[in-house]
Amino acid sequence: MRLEIRYDGELCRGCTFCCWSLKAQVPALSGQGWIDKPAGQACPWLEPGKGCRIHDQLSRDSICRRYACPWVMLQRPDWALHVRLADGTPVWWLAHRPDAFQELLGEPWVQVRGVMPLVPAAIPVERALALARRTRSILATRAALDPFGVAPIGFEVGCQALAPETDTLAASRAWEQELLSFCMPKAA
Numbered sequence: 001m002r003l004e005i006r007y008d009g010e011l012c013r014g015c016t017f018c019c020w021s022l023k024a025q026v027p028a029l030s031g032q033g034w035i036d037k038p039a040g041q042a043c044p045w046l047e048p049g050k051g052c053r054i055h056d057q058l059s060r061d062s063i064c065r066r067y068a069c070p071w072v073m074l075q076r077p078d079w080a081l082h083v084r085l086a087d088g089t090p091v092w093w094l095a096h097r098p099d100a101f102q103e104l105l106g107e108p109w110v111q112v113r114g115v116m117p118l119v120p121a122a123i124p125v126e127r128a129l130a131l132a133r134r135t136r137s138i139l140a141t142r143a144a145l146d147p148f149g150v151a152p153i154g155f156e157v158g159c160q161a162l163a164p165e166t167d168t169l170a171a172s173r174a175w176e177q178e179l180l181s182f183c184m185p186k187a188a
């Protein structure tokens, strides 16, 4: 099964996070062959603030067309529960669009890239950015694959280090605390 997602541009408008953050094989500017775009570097086909200049011309088999952005997926109501916490619990997860955290990509201490932030909308962006800077980490996703390792069946959310020196245990605890204070029902 191949996941088909329709990117009509409306959802992504103004966001260019994946075209910066992720590693991808993209067509060479010369039109001959392909080049490896490293994680954490803007794609040469990216028009700042607008998006991909060639998206409609890319083959349906290209990684850019097949990429399943977790945030875009979560705009489909039938996908909203396909997010799981580290212990496997499925959760309803309304998230900020990734570009809310785009400024982190320009921070000099961010050395581990290729992240796709998935921070609950209940946590104010400024607060999430402050916590990301303090812990040098962010809540992010990775695709959970089917038993054959082929098709994405959902997304796992966890704390992802943004720098080599990140204390991931302390960072996870800090994010858990933030999740508890903003996302869990408070006792009466």
Ligand code: SF4
Pocket: 011, 012, 015, 016, 017, 018, 019, 069, 070, 071, 072, 097, 098, 099
């Ligand atoms: S990260 Fe998601 S929302 Fe942002 S440009 Fe990429 S596909 Fe669109």
Ligand code: SF4
Pocket: 018, 019, 024, 026, 027, 037, 043, 044, 045, 046, 047, 051, 052, 053, 054, 055, 064
């Ligand atoms: S080719 Fe287009 S969609 Fe693919 S990474 Fe580059 S700008 Fe993004």
